[in-house]
Amino acid sequence: MPQTMPLRIPRIAARNDPTRSPVFSAAVVFLIACSARQADNAARELPLLRIEARDLSFTVATEVAAGLTRIRLVNSGTVWHEALVTRLPDGVTAEAYMAGARAGDEFPVNAVDFGGPGLVAATDSSEVVVELEPGRYAIVCWSENHVKAGMIAQVIAVSDDAIKSSATTSAAAQAADSVVAPTSTGEVRLEDFRFVHDSGVLHQGSNVLRVRNTGQRPHDMTIFKLEPGRTAQDFGQWYATKQGAPPGKPVGGMNTLAPAHDGWLFLDLPAGNYLVVCGTPEPTAKGVQLHAQMGMAEVIELR
Ligand SMILES: [Cu+2]
Numbered sequence: 591m592p593q594t595m596p597l598r599i600p601r602i603a604a605r606n607d608p609t610r611s612p613v614f615s616a617a618v619v620f621l622i623a624c625s626a627r628q629a630d631n632a633a634r635e636l637p638l639l640r641i642e643a644r645d646l647s648f649t650v651a652t653e654v655a656a657g658l659t660r661i662r663l664v665n666s667g668t669v670w671h672e673a674l675v676t677r678l679p680d681g682v683t684a685e686a687y688m689a690g691a692r693a694g695d696e697f698p699v700n701a702v703d704f705g706g707p708g709l710v711a712a713t714d715s716s717e718v719v720v721e722l723e724p725g726r727y728a729i730v731c732w733s734e735n736h737v738k739a740g741m742i743a744q745v746i747a748v749s750d751d752a753i754k755s756s757a758t759t760s761a762a763a764q765a766a767d768s769v770v771a772p773t774s775t776g777e778v779r780l781e782d783f784r785f786v787h788d789s790g791v792l793h794q795g796s797n798v799l800r801v802r803n804t805g806q807r808p809h810d811m812t813i814f815k816l817e818p819g820r821t822a823q824d825f826g827q828w829y830a831t832k833q834g835a836p837p838g839k840p841v842g843g844m845n846t847l848a849p850a851h852d853g854w855l856f857l858d859l860p861a862g863n864y865l866v867v868c869g870t871p872e873p874t875a876k877g878v879q880l881h882a883q884m885g886m887a888e889v890i891e892l893r
Pocket residue numbers: 780783808809810868869870881886
C-alpha cells in the first residue's frame with residue numbers, strides 16, 4: 591500500500607460550539623450520559639462475538655447469531671491489530687480470501703465488507719455493532735498486511751429462525767426476537783471521499799456513533815489519538831517510514847463498510863486531538879492510494 595498521508599487536513603474544533611453556557615452544557619452532558627447508558631444497555635442485550643487478536647492470529651467462536659451483533663476486538667498482541675468482518679460469497683473459504691490477498695488483491699474474492707472493530711493498539715479493545723446476514727464471514731487483519739501472514743479466521747452467522755427452532759426455552763426464543771439497535775449519540779456519513787458530520791459529533795467520554803456508508807465506494811473510519819503537540823502532518827510523515835515512536839496511537843473505529851452498509855461504533859475518548867482517517871485502498875491512475883491520501887482525513891479536537 592502507498593505510504594504517504596495528506597498534508598491538507600481540515601480542523602474541526604469542538605470548543606467553537608456556540609452553545610457553551612454552563613447550564614446548557616450540563617444539560618447536554620446529562621442527556622448524552624443517559625443516552626449513552628441506554629445505548630450501552632441495549633448493546634449489552636445483543637449477541638456478542640468476542641475476537642481476541644494475538645501476533646499474528648485470531649481466536650474467535652466458529653458460529654454467531656445473524657442479525658444485530660456486538661463485535662468486540664481485544665488486542666492481546668504486542669502490535670496494532672484490527673478485525674474486518676467481510677462476507678464471503680457462497681462456497682468461498684477464508685483460505686481463498688487469504689490466497690487472494692497474498693496475490694496482491696486489495697478486495698479478494700468479491701467479499702462484501704460488513705465493518706467490524708477498527709484498529710487498536712496493544713492491550714486496548716475496540717467495539718462495534720453491525721447487522722450480520724446469515725452466511726460465512728472472514729475476520730481479517732489488514733494492518734501491516736497481517737492477513738498475508740495468516741491473520742484471518744472464519745465465522746458462520748446462523749439465521750435467527752435456526753436459533754429459534756433450536757431454542758430449548760421460550761425465553762431464549764423471545765430473546766432472539768427482542769434485540770434493539772443501540773441509541774446513537776451522533777452520526778457520521780462516509781462519502782466519496784470525506785466524512786460528513788455535525789461539528790460537535792464527538793465529545794469526551796462515551797460516544798455511540800452511527801456510521802453509514804452513503805458513498806459509492808467502500809469506506810472505513812479509523813481514529814488515532816495524537817500525542818500532545820503532534821499534528822496530522824507529523825503522523826503522515828511517520829506513517830511514510832514507520833521509523834521511531836509513532837506520534838499517535840489507534841483507539842478503534844469502524845472497519846470497512848461496503849456502500850449502503852452501516853453500524854454503530856463505541857468510543858470512550860479522553861480530551862485530546864484525534865486524527866480520523868479512512869484507510870480503505872482505492873485503485874487510481876497513480877496506483878493504489880488510501881482514501882486518507884485522497885482527502886478523507888480530518889482532525890477533531892476534544893477539550
Ligand atoms: Cu473511504
